Amino acid sequence: MELLSGADMIARFLKDEGVERIYGYPGGAALHIYDALFRQDSVQHILVRHEQAATHAADGYARASGKPGVVLVTSGPGATNAVTGIATAYMDSIPMVVLCGQVASHLIGEDAFQETDIVGVTRPVVKHSFSIRHPSEIPEVLKKAFYLASTGRPGPVVVDIPKDMTAPTERYEYVYPKKVKIRSYNPVTRGHSGQIKKAVDMMLKARRPVFYTGGGIVTGRASEALTDLVHRLGFPITTTLMGIGGYPQGDQQSLGWLGMHGSYEANMAMHHADLIVAIGARFDDRVTNNTSKFCPTAKIVHVDIDPSSISKTVRADVPIVGAAGSVIDEMISLVQDREASNAEALGEWWKSIEGWRAEREGKLYEPSKPGEALKPQEVIEAVYRATRGEAFVTTDVGQHQMFAAQYYKFAKPNRFITSGGLGTMGFGFPAAMGIKLSYPQDDVVCFTGEGSFQMMMQELSTCKQFDVGVKIVNLNNQSLGMVRQWQDLNYKSRHAHSYMESLPDFAKLIEAYGFTAIKVTTFDELEPALERAFADTNELVFLDIYVDPFEHVYPMQVPLGSMRDMLLSKTERT
Amino acid sequence: MRHIISILLENEPGALSRVVGLFSQRNFNIETLNVAPTEDPSLSRLTVTTVGDDRVIEQITKHLNKLIDVVKLVDLTEGNHIERELMLVKVKALGAARDEVKRTADIFRAQIVDVTPSVYTVQITGDAGKLDAFVQAMAPIGILEVARTGVSGIARGDKLLSL
Ligand SMILES: Cc1ncc(C[n+]2csc(CCOP(=O)(O)OP(=O)(O)O)c2C)c(N)n1
Ligand SMILES: [Mg+2]
Numbered sequence: 001m002e003l004l005s006g007a008d009m010i011a012r013f014l015k016d017e018g019v020e021r022i023y024g025y026p027g028g029a030a031l032h033i034y035d036a037l038f039r040q041d042s043v044q045h046i047l048v049r050h051e052q053a054a055t056h057a058a059d060g061y062a063r064a065s066g067k068p069g070v071v072l073v074t075s076g077p078g079a080t081n082a083v084t085g086i087a088t089a090y091m092d093s094i095p096m097v098v099l100c101g102q103v104a105s106h107l108i109g110e111d112a113f114q115e116t117d118i119v120g121v122t123r124p125v126v127k128h129s130f131s132i133r134h135p136s137e138i139p140e141v142l143k144k145a146f147y148l149a150s151t152g153r154p155g156p157v158v159v160d161i162p163k164d165m166t167a168p169t170e171r172y173e174y175v176y177p178k179k180v181k182i183r184s185y186n187p188v189t190r191g192h193s194g195q196i197k198k199a200v201d202m203m204l205k206a207r208r209p210v211f212y213t214g215g216g217i218v219t220g221r222a223s224e225a226l227t228d229l230v231h232r233l234g235f236p237i238t239t240t241l242m243g244i245g246g247y248p249q250g251d252q253q254s255l256g257w258l259g260m261h262g263s264y265e266a267n268m269a270m271h272h273a274d275l276i277v278a279i280g281a282r283f284d285d286r287v288t289n290n291t292s293k294f295c296p297t298a299k300i301v302h303v304d305i306d307p308s309s310i311s312k313t314v315r316a317d318v319p320i321v322g323a324a325g326s327v328i329d330e331m332i333s334l335v336q337d338r339e340a341s342n343a344e345a346l347g348e349w350w351k352s353i354e355g356w357r358a359e360r361e362g363k364l365y366e367p368s369k370p371g372e373a374l375k376p377q378e379v380i381e382a383v384y385r386a387t388r389g390e391a392f393v394t395t396d397v398g399q400h401q402m403f404a405a406q407y408y409k410f411a412k413p414n415r416f417i418t419s420g421g422l423g424t425m426g427f428g429f430p431a432a433m434g435i436k437l438s439y440p441q442d443d444v445v446c447f448t449g450e451g452s453f454q455m456m457m458q459e460l461s462t463c464k465q466f467d468v469g470v471k472i473v474n475l476n477n478q479s480l481g482m483v484r485q486w487q488d489l490n491y492k493s494r495h496a497h498s499y500m501e502s503l504p505d506f507a508k509l510i511e512a513y514g515f516t517a518i519k520v521t522t523f524d525e526l527e528p529a530l531e532r533a534f535a536d537t538n539e540l541v542f543l544d545i546y547v548d549p550f551e552h553v554y555p556m557q558v559p560l561g562s563m564r565d566m567l568l569s570k571t572e573r574t
Numbered sequence: 575m576r577h578i579i580s581i582l583l584e585n586e587p588g589a590l591s592r593v594v595g596l597f598s599q600r601n602f603n604i605e606t607l608n609v610a611p612t613e614d615p616s617l618s619r620l621t622v623t624t625v626g627d628d629r630v631i632e633q634i635t636k637h638l639n640k641l642i643d644v645v646k647l648v649d650l651t652e653g654n655h656i657e658r659e660l661m662l663v664k665v666k667a668l669g670a671a672r673d674e675v676k677r678t679a680d681i682f683r684a685q686i687v688d689v690t691p692s693v694y695t696v697q698i699t700g701d702a703g704k705l706d707a708f709v710q711a712m713a714p715i716g717i718l719e720v721a722r723t724g725v726s727g728i729a730r731g732d733k734l735l736s737l
Contacts, residue, residue, distance in 0.1 A: 119588060124599045128642040184645040308636035
C-alpha cells in the first residue's frame with residue numbers, strides 16, 4: 001500500500017493515466033500541486049504566460065492527437081482566465097481536463113482571497129465538473145474526469161481542488177483506478193439497426209443525395225470508414241468547418257465545406273438535394289442559414305452520438321443515435337450486398353454539380369497584379385504549396401480563418417484546427433504551440449490576423465522558454481477585417497472601431513524575443529520568405545504579410561436566405 | 575402544453591444547480607419545481623412542470639438526460655399519472671368570514687391547521703387546478719399569504735421510476 005498526499009496523488013495519477021504534458025500557471029491555491037510536480041519528472045509542465053493560453057494549448061493538442069488536453073491553474077483569477085478556453089473546447093466538443101486550485105475548504109463561501117466559485121462560473125460551458133471533498137477521493141475523481149472528457153460526445157471537465165485537499169502532511173492510500181463506472185452515464189455506441197437499415201434503403205433510392213459530415217467524424221476517428229462508404233455509394237460530400245479533413249478535400253466527390261462561407265457547389269447541392277445524410281454534424285446556424293428555407297426538398301438522415309443534437313434546429317426524418325464509426329461500418333456492410341437502383345439519377349445529379357463547379361471555376365478571387373497589395377487567398381495557397389499540404393494548421397478568427405479553410409486543402413483529419421463554435425480570437429497561436437510541443441517533426445502553421453495575434457502574443461515568451469518552433473503567418477490587413485466586411489455590407493461602410501490603429505512593428509516585437517520575423521509586402525517577396533521560413537521545422541518564424549485591406553470573404557450566404565442565397569463577389573449574387 | 579417531468583438525481587452538491595441552470599441557459603421555462611430525497615439516500619427526486627411544444631419538450635428531456643447527475647427521468651404527462659401539490663394559505667378570519675372560510679375549506683376538503691382570533695391557516699392538497707380554484711374562492715375573503723410546494727407526481731399502476 002502506498003501513502004501519498006493529495007498533491008502527489010495528482011502528479012502520480014497524471015503519470016499513470018499516460019499524460020506526458022500539462023499546461024498551466026501557478027498560484028497560492030495550486031502550490032502544493034506545483035511542489036509535487038517539481039519532485040517528479042514523468043509529466044512535463046509547460047508554463048504559459050496567461051491561463052487562457054494554457055487551455056488553448058491543451059485544446060490544440062487534444063484536437064491534433066484525439067487525447068484529452070490537461071490544464072492546471074490556480075484559484076480565482078487563474079481559473080477565470082481559463083474560462084474562455086474552456087468555453088472554446090466545450091463548443092467544439094474537445095476533450096479537456098482542467099484542474100483548478102481552490103481556497104481551503106474552511107474558507108469557501110467567505111469571499112476569501114482569490115476565491116471564485118469556478119464550478120458555478122463554468123457550469124454552462126463544461127461537460128461536467130467535480131469538487132474534491134476528501135484527498136482520498138482524488139484518484140477516482142480524476143479518473144472519472146478523464147473518462148467523461150474523452151468518451152461519448154467529448155468535452156471539458158473541471159476539477160475544483162481546495163488547497164487543504166493537497167496538503168503535504170495528509171497522506172492516504174493511492175491506487176490507480178483502471179476503470180470507473182458512472183451509473184448515470186452510458187454513452188451509446190451502436191446505432192439502432194432498424195433505423196440504419198431504413199437510412200440505407202433511402203440512400204440506395206435517393207436521386208440527389210449529399211453527405212454532410214462534421215467534427216464527429218474527426219473526433220470519432222471515422223474518416224477512413226466514411227471515405228470507404230462515400231466511395232462505394234458515389235455520392236457527393238460536403239463537410240462542416242469542424243469536419244474539414246474528415247474526408248480528403250482533393251477527392252473528386254468532395255464539394256469542400258458548406259455554410260456561410262462554404263463553397264458555391266456545396267451550398268447549391270445541399271439546397272437541391274432530395275436526401276441529406278448528416279453524420280456528426282449539428283445543423284448549426286452558420287451552416288443552415290434560415291432554417292425555414294433550409295433544403296426544401298430534402299429528407300434528412302441524422303446520425304449523432306448526442307441525442308440532443310438531433311432535431312434541435314432541423315427536424316430529422318431518420319434519427320440515429322450512435323457513434324459515427326460504428327454506424328458507418330454498419331452502413332457499409334448493408335451497402336455491400338445491395339444493388340443501388342439510382343445509378344442513372346446519380347449521373348444526372350453529378351452533371352448538375354459539375355455545372356455548379358464549372359460556374360465558379362477560376363472566379364473564386366482575383367489574384368493581385370504586379371504592384372498591387374497581395375491577396376490573402378494567394379498567401380494561403382503559397383503556404384499550402386510550401387508545406388506540401390501536410391502541415392498542422394491552426395487559425396485565429398476572422399477573414400484569415402475563412403481563407404485558410406478555403407484555400408489550404410486538407411487530405412487528413414486532425415490537421416485543420418480552428419475555433420469553430422465559439423470563434424475565439426487568440427486561439428490560434430497557443431493552440432499551435434500545444435501541437436508543436438507534441439509533434440516536433442511536423443510543420444505547425446498558425447494563420448492569424450494582426451487583431452487576433454495581439455490577443456495572445458505574450459505566448460512568444462513561452463515559445464522562447466520551451467523552444468517551440470511554430471510558423472506564424474500574420475495576414476496583416478491592418479484592420480479587424482471580418483468586422484469591417486460586415487460593416488461594408490450592413491452598415492454602409494461605417495467602420496466603427498474595426499481599424500487596428502497604432503499597429504506595432506511586428507518584426508521588432510518578434511526580434512525582441514530573439515525570433516526571426518520577415519515582412520512581406522509584394523508577391524515577389526512571398527516565395528523566398530516562405531522558403532526561408534520553412535527551412536528549419538524547429539525555428540519559430542513570424543511572417544508579417546501585408547495583404548489587401550479591402551478584400552472580402554466570398555461566397556457569403558445572404559442573411560435570412562436559404563442555402564443557395566449567396567453573395568459571390570462584391571458585385572455578383574445568386 | 576404543460577408537462578410534468580420527474581427526475582431521479584444524484585444527491586450530490588451542485589446537482590440541483592445544474593438542472594436549474596440548464597433551464598435558464600437554454601431558455602426553457604419552469605412553472606414549478608419540487609425536490610426532496612428519496613428512500614435511497616443517494617438519490618433525490620425532482621419534479622418540474624414546464625410548458626412547451628413537442629420540440630421544446632423533446633429538447634428539455636434530451637438535455638436533462640445529458641446531465642451526468644441525472645440518473646433517470648420520465649415525462650409523467652405521457653401516461654396516466656397522479657399529480658399532487660400541497661398549499662398552505664393564511665386567510666383573514668374575522669366575523670362572518672370565519673364561517674365562510676370554514677365552509678369553503680370543507681367544500682374543497684381542506685383542513686384548518688392553525689387558528690388565531692383573526693387568522694385561519696388552511697392546508698389543502700390536490701392537483702394544481704384544484705389549488706388555483708381554492709385560491710380564487712378565498713380571494714374575496716382576503717388571502718394574507720400563500721405557500722405552495724410545487725407539483726409532485728407519480729405514474730399510475732405498475733409503472734416505476736426507479737434504478
Ligand atoms: C475574443 C473575440 N472578440 C471579438 C470577436 C469578434 N471578431 C470576429 S472576427 C474579428 C476581427 C478579427 O481581426 P483579425 O484577427 O485582424 O482578422 P481578419 O478578419 O482581419 O483576418 C472580430 C473582432 C471574436 N471573434 N473573438
Ligand atoms: Mg486583420
